[in-house]
Amino acid sequence: MTFDFLDSFLITGLFSVVMVTGLALLLHLQLGLTRIANFGVVGFWGIGMYVFGVLYVKVDWSFGDPYQFLVCAAIATIASGLAGLLVGWLIADLDTDGVLVVTLGFATAVQLVATAQDDITGGARGMGGLDFPFDIGKVKDNELLWLGFTMAVVAGILFYVWRVHRSPYGRHLIAVGANERLARSLGKSTSRTKLWLFVIASAAMGLLGAMNGVMVRFLDIGNLGIDITLAAMAGLILGGTARVWGAVVGVFLTVGVFDIVIQSYLPLPREWYTQAIPVMREAIFGLTLIIVLLFRPYGILGDMRRDSLMRKIHGR
Amino acid sequence: MVADTVSAVAPARPQIRIQGVVKSYAGRVVVNIDDTVLGASPIEGLIGPNGAGKTTLMRLIMHSTALDRGTISLLPPTGGEVVLSSQSSNRMAHHGVVKSNQVIMDFDRLTVLDSLLLAAAEGTYEQPHRIFSEKTVYRRHKDEIRHYLDFFGFADPTAFALSAGEKKLLDIVRCLLLKPTFLLLDEPTAGLPEDLTDKVMVVVRELAAAGTSVVIVEHDLNVIWNLCDEVLFMAEGSVILRGDPQSIRSHRTVVEKYLGEGHV
Ligand SMILES: Nc1ncnc2c1ncn2[C@@H]1O[C@H](COP(=O)(O)OP(=O)(O)OP(=O)(O)O)[C@@H](O)[C@H]1O
Ligand SMILES: [Mg+2]
Numbered sequence: 349m350t351f352d353f354l355d356s357f358l359i360t361g362l363f364s365v366v367m368v369t370g371l372a373l374l375l376h377l378q379l380g381l382t383r384i385a386n387f388g389v390v391g392f393w394g395i396g397m398y399v400f401g402v403l404y405v406k407v408d409w410s411f412g413d414p415y416q417f418l419v420c421a422a423i424a425t426i427a428s429g430l431a432g433l434l435v436g437w438l439i440a441d442l443d444t445d446g447v448l449v450v451t452l453g454f455a456t457a458v459q460l461v462a463t464a465q466d467d468i469t470g471g472a473r474g475m476g477g478l479d480f481p482f483d484i485g486k487v488k489d490n491e492l493l494w495l496g497f498t499m500a501v502v503a504g505i506l507f508y509v510w511r512v513h514r515s516p517y518g519r520h521l522i523a524v525g526a527n528e529r530l531a532r533s534l535g536k537s538t539s540r541t542k543l544w545l546f547v548i549a550s551a552a553m554g555l556l557g558a559m560n561g562v563m564v565r566f567l568d569i570g571n572l573g574i575d576i577t578l579a580a581m582a583g584l585i586l587g588g589t590a591r592v593w594g595a596v597v598g599v600f601l602t603v604g605v606f607d608i609v610i611q612s613y614l615p616l617p618r619e620w621y622t623q624a625i626p627v628m629r630e631a632i633f634g635l636t637l638i639i640v641l642l643f644r645p646y647g648i649l650g651d652m653r654r655d656s657l658m659r660k661i662h663g664r
Numbered sequence: 665m666v667a668d669t670v671s672a673v674a675p676a677r678p679q680i681r682i683q684g685v686v687k688s689y690a691g692r693v694v695v696n697i698d699d700t701v702l703g704a705s706p707i708e709g710l711i712g713p714n715g716a717g718k719t720t721l722m723r724l725i726m727h728s729t730a731l732d733r734g735t736i737s738l739l740p741p742t743g744g745e746v747v748l749s750s751q752s753s754n755r756m757a758h759h760g761v762v763k764s765n766q767v768i769m770d771f772d773r774l775t776v777l778d779s780l781l782l783a784a785a786e787g788t789y790e791q792p793h794r795i796f797s798e799k800t801v802y803r804r805h806k807d808e809i810r811h812y813l814d815f816f817g818f819a820d821p822t823a824f825a826l827s828a829g830e831k832k833l834l835d836i837v838r839c840l841l842l843k844p845t846f847l848l849l850d851e852p853t854a855g856l857p858e859d860l861t862d863k864v865m866v867v868v869r870e871l872a873a874a875g876t877s878v879v880i881v882e883h884d885l886n887v888i889w890n891l892c893d894e895v896l897f898m899a900e901g902s903v904i905l906r907g908d909p910q911s912i913r914s915h916r917t918v919v920e921k922y923l924g925e926g927h928v
Contacts, residue, residue, distance in 0.1 A: 508795065511795035511796065512795055514795075514798055515794065515795045515796065515797060515798050516781070516782075516785045516789045516790045516794065516797055516798060516801050517789075517790050517791060517792055517794060517795065517797075519774065519778055519781065519782050519785075519790075520782065520785075520790040522771065522773055522774060522778075523771050523774060523782050525773075526771040526772050526773050526774065527769060527770065527771050527772075529728060529753075529769070530765075530769045530770070530771065531754075531771075531782075532728070532752075532753045532754040533726060533728060533753060533754075533756070533757065533762075533763065534757055534782065534783050534838060534842065535754055535755075535756070535757030535758055535787075535842065536754055536782075536787075536790075537754045537787070538754065544791075544792055545792070548792055590773075651773070652773060654773060654774055654775045654778055654824075655775050655822050655823055655824060658775050658777050658778060658821075658822040659822045661798065661802075662777065662802060662822070
């Protein structure tokens with residue numbers, strides 16, 4: 349019994365590590381390469397989760413799973429991508445402060461809308477009725493399989509990011525981040541670049557949101573707070589904003605250590621889990637963020653090394 | 665017959681026409697040009713005292729600074745007219761209008777090779793889904809990049825440009841890789857050693873001979889007198905004189921306002 353309880357915790361813990369790693373990798377493209385601080389991660393992720401959940405539960409589909417999942421997740425992904433188009437368009441010509449305000453404001457708006465439209469979203473009561481697109485037996489088995497699918501998606505994102513560093517697109521993103529004016533004078537349409545970057549990253553964030561909806565099987569507006577954004581930011585910045593593996597290392601050390609090691613293996617009083625632990629988590633992540641930014645702004649792995657990368661790809 | 669008339673009217677090389685252009689900062693007029701055409705001669709020098717508005721004029725042409733008033737258009741040798749001042753700054757390179765920077769501009773995280781591949785790469789290869797196109801871009805451009813690297817003697821292209829001179833040179837090579845038809849050089853040789861200055865001049869001459877219009881701002885007047893086919897003298901925001909190097913060099917106004925007595 350006790351063992352079962354821990355095990356389910358472990359799966360959820362691993363799932364959040366994998367999912368936040370995915371978000372942090374996408375954020376890396378924006379913050380690490382293009383130097384756009386997107387503080388609205390939870391907004392895109394939340395749109396994905398809610399659009400998916402509402403479509404899945406409320407619409408009377410004429411076909412069942414897995415098609416029902418695939419169709420709902422595809423629409424959710426597109427919806428988040430469109431949100432990315434809107435936000436990307438709004439921030440294309442803004443400076444850092446403007447981007448901060450718009451992305452934070454966007455995330456807040458998503459939470460407000462989800463709360464206010466409670467006849468559709470369940471609002472503060474939440475909404476159940478979501479389920480795995482398959483059933484292979486026990487809940488734990490289903491969860492484990494879903495963890496596997498999510499890992500595959502995040503591995504795909506990791507591979508994409510890794511390739512971006514080795515492609516003209518990545519160089520273009522770095523150039524936009526380093527000196528937008530100069531990039532424009534070289535004929536680069538930097539506004540369009542930012543727009544598409546937001547569309548793609550937001551769509552992928554939305555897909556991860558939908559996949560999270562499946563895992564938790566319950567929509568809760570409590571999830572639309574700052575937690576997810578903070579976790580992705582803290583992880584990415586601790587690991588190294590500019591490095592491919594920064595997100596992986598950092599999220600493992602923040603979300604991994606906290607959600608798996610501390611929550612599952614430390615003998616904490618049970619009544620802490622609802623109130624104290626989430627607060628502690630945010631405080632620790634926030635503190636991590638501050639300490640890293642003060643003492644090692646490029647994180648554990650340090651800044652990108654284009655010189656060794658170029659040597660590796662093209663020789664001397 | 666008709667074609668003959670058109671080609672007789674159209675300029676042989678691209679020109680830039682500046683009409684009624686005004687730019688002021690904090691109420692002070694910095695550029696005020698009534699009607700001037702650049703690019704009639706292969707290489708034109710733009711000279712004038714500090715603060716005359718030379719850099720600002722070039723920025724206005726590139727539309728990296730907004731005009732208060734007026735129109736700037738490109739007259740391609742093939743005829744027609746492209747209004748540059750109504751397009752965004754990233755379009756200029758597509759029209760072949762390219763500028764090097766007086767103040768050092770660089771991408772701090774990119775190596776020399778990165779910077780040059782960036783300048784050379786076509787937009788299609790830089791799209792988000794083209795994550796396997798690095799080899800293609802490299803193959804397409806490695807020869808021209810190698811040519812310039814060797815010509816200017818960059819030691820290790822996979823390293824970062826460190827010195828001011830190296831960055832300045834890199835800025836110029838980036839411009840060259842854009843294959844300009846109208847090249848604006850804002851003090852290209854400031855901070856460069858003499859041998860490199862000479863090499864830049866060799867390249868500029870080659871470009872001009874091949875049909876590119878070049879406008880060059882320089883305080884090193886030996887460069888201007890040796891290189892230019894025509895010289896424009898700018899003061900207080902306006903082009904007040906233009907002519908061949910000899911006549912400008914000995915003109916009273918230029919001597920008084922800029923060169924100082926005894927220079928000639
Ligand atoms: N962004 C700006 N804001 C305010 N004033 C500016 C700005 N840019 C240029 N100026 C002013 O406009 C005037 C013209 O400057 P500009 O740089 O065009 O001169 P210049 O002819 O290139 O001079 P130099 O030979 O020193 O390079 C100067 O008085 C300068 O102080
Ligand atoms: Mg100047």
